[in-house]
Amino acid sequence: MLAHDQHNPGACMTILQITSLLIVLAGAFGAINYLFLRLPSAIGILVVALLASLALMGLDLAAPALGVADAVRAEVLEIEFSEALLEGMLGLLLFAGALHVRLADLKREWVIVMLMATIGIGLSTAIVGYGFSWLTGMPIMIALVFGSLISPTDPVAVLGVLREANLQKSLETKIAGESLFNDGVAYVVFLVLVGLAFPHGDDHGSGLSGAAQLFFQEALGGAVLGIVLGWLTFRVMRRIDDYSLEVLITLGLAFGGYQIAVYLHVSAPIMAVCAGLLIGDVGTRHGMSEETAHYVDAFWRLIDEILNAVLFLLIGVEVFAIAFDMDSFIAGIAAIALALVARLAAVAVPVMMLRPFREFSTGVIPIMTWGGLKGGISVALALSLPENEWKPLILTATYIVVIFSIIVQGLTVASLAERMGRTPELLQ
Numbered sequence: 001m002l003a004h005d006q007h008n009p010g011a012c013m014t015i016l017q018i019t020s021l022l023i024v025l026a027g028a029f030g031a032i033n034y035l036f037l038r039l040p041s042a043i044g045i046l047v048v049a050l051l052a053s054l055a056l057m058g059l060d061l062a063a064p065a066l067g068v069a070d071a072v073r074a075e076v077l078e079i080e081f082s083e084a085l086l087e088g089m090l091g092l093l094l095f096a097g098a099l100h101v102r103l104a105d106l107k108r109e110w111v112i113v114m115l116m117a118t119i120g121i122g123l124s125t126a127i128v129g130y131g132f133s134w135l136t137g138m139p140i141m142i143a144l145v146f147g148s149l150i151s152p153t154d155p156v157a158v159l160g161v162l163r164e165a166n167l168q169k170s171l172e173t174k175i176a177g178e179s180l181f182n183d184g185v186a187y188v189v190f191l192v193l194v195g196l197a198f199p200h201g202d203d204h205g206s207g208l209s210g211a212a213q214l215f216f217q218e219a220l221g222g223a224v225l226g227i228v229l230g231w232l233t234f235r236v237m238r239r240i241d242d243y244s245l246e247v248l249i250t251l252g253l254a255f256g257g258y259q260i261a262v263y264l265h266v267s268a269p270i271m272a273v274c275a276g277l278l279i280g281d282v283g284t285r286h287g288m289s290e291e292t293a294h295y296v297d298a299f300w301r302l303i304d305e306i307l308n309a310v311l312f313l314l315i316g317v318e319v320f321a322i323a324f325d326m327d328s329f330i331a332g333i334a335a336i337a338l339a340l341v342a343r344l345a346a347v348a349v350p351v352m353m354l355r356p357f358r359e360f361s362t363g364v365i366p367i368m369t370w371g372g373l374k375g376g377i378s379v380a381l382a383l384s385l386p387e388n389e390w391k392p393l394i395l396t397a398t399y400i401v402v403i404f405s406i407i408v409q410g411l412t413v414a415s416l417a418e419r420m421g422r423t424p425e426l427l428q
Contacts, residue, residue, distance in 0.1 A: 018079055025049070026309040041305070042312040043410045049316025050403070057320075073320040081314055081321075082383035085376050089307050090183075091258030091272045096304040098180055098276025099250075100297070105173040106277070112174060112350055116368075117181035119353075120346030121189060124151040127342040128335070132397070135334050138390055141197040146394050148193050149382055150339055150401055151346070152186035153179045154375025171364070171417075175371055183377060184270035188218040190381055198386045222267030226274025229257045233275070234283045243292040247299050250279060311376045315402065318379060322399050323392050331393060332400030339401050343372045363420035371413045374405040 013021070026045060029052070033044025053072075060069035106113065129147030133140045192215050233253045237246050257275055261268035284293045347368045351360050382398040385391050 013075065013078065022310050022313060023306075026306075026313045029313060030309055039411065042308045043406055045309050046312040046316045046403075046406055049313045050319060053317050053319045069320070072317075076317050076320040079314070081318060081376075082380040084314075085311065085380040086384065087262065089311060090377060090380075091268055092254050092303060093307055093311070094180060094183060094269050094272040095254040095276040096300040096307075097176065098273045099280035099300050101173065101176050101180065101277060101280065103277060103281040106177050109173050109177060112354060113177040113181060115350035115353065116178040116346060117185050120178070120350055121148075121151050121182050121186050123349060124339075124342035124346040125186075125189060125193075127345055128338045131338045131341075132331075132335060135338075136331055136393065138393070139197075141193065142388070142390050142394075145190065145193045145197050145385070146382075146397070147342070148186055148190040149378050149394075150335070150374060150398060151189075151342065152183045152374075152377055153343075153372040154183075154377065154406075171367070174364070175368060178368075179372075180273045181270075184222065184267055184273055185219065187269050187377070187381070188215055188222075188267050191218065194385070198388070217265065218267040219270060221264065222261055222270030223274050225261055225264065225266055226257065226271035226276075227278060229253060229260070229271070230275035230278030230283070233279060234287045237283060237287040241289055241292070243289070243295040246288060246292050247296055250296055250300070253279065312406070315376055315379060315406070318399065321383075322396050324396060328393050328396040329400070332397040335397040335401050336404050339374070339405070340369070344369045347372070367413070367417050367420055370409055370416055372405075373410055373413070374402045376402075378402055 029045045029048040030041060032048050033039055033041065037044050037047065039047060056072055057069050060066065125144060125147035127147070128150055129140065129144035132138060132146055133143035136143070138146070195214065230253070233249060237249060240246055240249075253275055254272065257271055258268045261271040279287075284296070288296065344365070348365050351365055354360070378398050379395075379402055382391075382395045385394065
């Protein structure tokens, strides 16, 4: 815990004080959005946080003697955004997202979901990596690391805006399932590429054989651990009929399982998704009373909303941690185009592969391409990179892509889905 001296205004804030401040700001910015902007909740909080951050920066330019922006920047840099998300919030967000996806729905869409989460991530990583290397002169391995961290989509942000379009379940399952699994797969790919790009700065192993071993250990190990822990939790919950205790048990599964995965060096995100899928489907149908299922669902929806609000607030204020210059800004704008082209390939290629075997409307490709919103995991992975000469450029480009994705794509994807996603033939 960080030390704090009440009599020294320059002293560090404690973890509890930082958490309290974030929740207060998330509530305040959420109220401002609700009363004035009327944007989707998470996006609105991000917009208000970003506008407030930019206003403080502008105030500092107008009256540099105040030093307000520098003081805020010091507090923002004190918040370990990468650690807070990757070691804490991500597991809860993925568990909550998976909890509301039914295995029966996912079973019907599993082929397209798996192709997009594997081949799609590989294609996206390669397209962004080689394109960014060509544009900036960045070494190809480091550029591929950037490609891997910008490829995962944010399932919570995607579903939050698509929910307003009232899509049928099949298309929602495609988007939700692919987003949940590509988060986990992209994280593993990122770890592998970091080990190859920075062999002396990380202990992820080196060489292609080490990379392959790491990939299977992380991905397969995470899936097995999630299924085992989810099944054991389900067996315990079958013997209990106390909704408050069962809610607590699911919370213990999400927190404890994530830490066990980190300790065992297997993929914690994949563990959280697999455990959430099992509890949300098998656990709900065979291990909970109707009352318990209602409370578990409501609790995790609330956790989802609160954490998402805090996460988007953090993304908004992280602008203080970004070093903007004209070259980096131009590279970031180019990265937006690269990310969209890569996302198009990640969606279109699996759809084309399956077209001989099933019917797809062409509307599926634009909706899933434009609806592949980037989120906090990309910023967190960029911040977690070892220090090197290319990290500031990667961080700036990542931030620009994420802000564009959440605000521009996030605010327009629902209307796109409404125009193209309501016809029955699309939702095959």
